[in-house]
Amino acid sequence: MVRHDVRGRSLVTAAILSAVLGCGAAPALADVSLYDANGLKIDGAFTGGVSLLTSPGAQFGAGTYSVPGAPTHRISGRPSWSELFLHPELKASYDTGSFGSFYGDVSAQLTATGGDGDASLVSTTYGHPVLLDVENLYAGWRSGKVFGDLLDEDGLDLSGGRQSFRVGDGFLISSGVANGGQRGGWWNQSRTAFNQTGLAKVSKGPFRADIFYLQNDTSQDKMYNLDQAKTQVVGGNFEIFENADKVEGGPERNGATTFADRKWYVGLTYFNVINAKSDGQFSYGSGFGRQAGNAYTVTNTITSNRDGMNVISAHLGGNFLSAVPDFSLYGNVVYESNDSAGKKVDANAWYIEPGYQLSNVAWTPKLSYRYAHFSGDADPNNQTKTAYDPFFYNAVTRGYGTWFMGEIVGNYIISNSNVNVHMLNFSVNPRDDLKLSALAYIYNYDEKSQYSTGSTLVTSDSLARELDLVAEWAITDNVSLSAAAAVAESGRGYRDYLKTQNAGLGAKDELWWLGETSLVVKF
Template identity: 65%
Template sequence: MVERNLQCRSLISGAIFSAVVGFAAVPAQADMSLYDANGLKIDAAVTAGLTGFVSPGAQFGAGSWTNNQNATQRRISGRPAWTEWFITPELKASFETESAGTFYGDVSGQVSATGGDGDPSLISTTYGRPVLLGVENLYGGWKSGKTLDGLGLDENALDLSGGRQSFKVADGFLISNGTSNQGQRGMFWTQSRTAFAQTGLLKAATGPVRADVFYLQNNSANGLMPTAIPDSAKTKVIGGNIEWFENADAEEGKPAKDGASNFADRKWYAGLTYFNVIDANTSGNLGFGNPGVTNVTSTNTLTSNRDGMNVYSAHVGGNMLPFLPDFSLYGNYVYENNSKVNRKVDANAWYIEPGYQLSDVMWTPKLSYRYAHFSGDKSPTDNKKKAYDPFFYNAITRGFGTWFIGEIVGNYVISNSNVNIHQLVFSVNPRDDLKLSVLGYTYNYDAKGQNVGVTSDNLAREIDFTAEWTINEHVSLSGAFAAAKSGTGYRQYLNLNADAGNNWNGADSTWLLAETSLVVKF
């Protein structure tokens, strides 16, 4: 286990530098070739990451606490310091044929650990220095190659796969992470595990249109030891996604862009998604409205009542206006509905994010604004859940603020439900491999009445300073410094939920956070 002196001294000293957000944003490069002949190709890859954190004034002075399940709850620290590290070896194979397309497979494992005090959530989800060794990817598939040329379709127009793997729609607002990184898994900030436990995927693309038909089951244990933090509800969904897109412009000396397969290669996109929850755990606190269960807790309102739910989504992103090449627009709308008796749901979320970059100005400054809405439940004691369920969101696509919105509040206070957020971002690029940003946030409860006794919707405000540095094609460094102040509503929430012996009252200190992350991939 990494010792605290490394956490607080060596790592945090570099917190003003960064390259990409965590594991999934490592710049693409060739894997290590082990064999390549007669159509058979075998590659290997190893990804490793180490992140250090220190957070004075955690929970605005209330501090981070242990889970009180099977033990007396106690305060861990008002200034938690912790590390997260992982190592992921991976083996890939493909066999390309003349007339039957390409067959492929992937297997990877991961060892991960959280050291020190664990994350600074009010009830820490990674306290206890958890370590886990397990399988990440284990899947196989087939691509059509040139077998469908006679039908006028593109090469590899069909891609069929199944097994344990990651899957993402658009920029990950709704679907991108099949694993809840908490409890024994650790890695709460790094989010290094993203694979769904089971998948069945059919991807199709030709010209400017691509589509997905998917079956997904998340990787849920509903409470991993040693911390016994409740996991998200075990969920199985089946659905589809269709998108219209344009490839980004090709870069000199690099392969052509492939927006059909890679989100980052799309100049712009617009799409529709639908899925139905064919099965989900609704027992105990995962059943909003179950007899004897108090509805108003965040655990109940987050992933409960999924069984039978229908989810509809529309999304757009990138630059669709050729006469304004520096303008960008991202947005997503999600509506959730469940009409089953005792599992009624009527919830929604959406965001709109325009941005503009001055590409002809030194350091290419960019300014963007986002308003994000996640519905809350103004009547939490009735039999209909109106608080939005964020399902499978993650922070793997567009950098800081997507979709853990704020390095402090977005990670350790909210869960993308019952909150409205204003976000303003200004960034510059002093070098091609270095990006510096300032991000400002205000947070307000959408339904303050969801928390009994809370009379103010003022949740918090935050400012983050981040940097993103791509050292080379194998090494990246990321970091941030953040500060947040609690609002009246969150202070009321803490005061009203303080148990005997807890000292959550007051909670008006400035909450600071410094973090730095090094990721290496070969």
């Protein structure tokens, strides 16, 4: 299946990105103080990690390839690879006393991928890519007590530059960069910063509002399908929340700035795409369907037709019922529309995820179920695209399965478009520092005809089934280790899909295995 631009991770990545975002699922450690006097404070931080992965039976036996478009050079049927990232960071702030505080952040990232690259049908991280580049470069001002009781302390936060930004649990907005190609790091997903941002964050009590301008990083957009369309959006986000209970001996909870500090939240987001690249591989619509003999259709331009698009999203999550504190509910619904001439879009996505934890039972077992829907396109040859555009999703908040649903299928097949996913997640905590999880998935195409070409038809909705077993161990406050084993079985629909890509690839039905382990250090 066509690779999308952003891939995500697990709780380990949440720990990685908590240093970058300042509001990940894992609690951020205190930075290393380098200077603190006369209102000026300079801190350093570092996050680094190494991951090892192997995947026998990749692509259900078809293997992975190195040539985009029409796979011809087979890399391996059981790719094995490693990923490394190093992320040093320098932060500075100056407290003026009466007029708030100014702050800035600069960081770099080194990423490297070895071995066979990733297990996608076409592996863009094959060839040992290494990249050293700027990650954060931004500055801002926080209001302190300037507005008195009108806003919270630091209730107005203005910033701009190259930085990360997320809404809710990252279903729609959480990463501004694709991690394939020379950026490497396909599994770790440690790069998340948007290339340009302008942010205004306002908070008062249980309310938070954001006004944002975002432009994604598309420095690889001239390479085949390695980036999204270059996109500039302007929008707003409004949320109401309740802070989680304070942990004895811990700091006060602040749900306005820290996602993990919320007991529950409800939010509404809107943005308009004020400019987006719409030519070349990002073209779609009248004259670009298969009947016109052109390759640019919805199947390889999921991020097309963005220019002028309107996107509205409602989201919620957390423990809403005080009488039943072990019950949780998460959900999100997104509607995308575009009426611009030649760029018609009418697409949607949504998910619902109830869960229940037995907090008074040994090992605190938790069970949750999620159904996620991402619309597909029944007729890629007409003038309206109904396949959902997942925009800037990533996995930085709630662990494995958010928002890359499945260590195999979620990372190396689906793109959170034209798919419906059932997920069952069961976890236990034998110790405070150890979490064990089992996740089961069933994947079905939303519109199987989206991938049919000529006489080669996708005849079934069935895409795949998958089972993941995961262990996450917080060795110390600074060191985390995770390991996972996964197995997936292809469905008739995906075997048909492989035939549409290359006659020599279908119909593969081997079991696809994956083993992975990752060590992360942060301070």
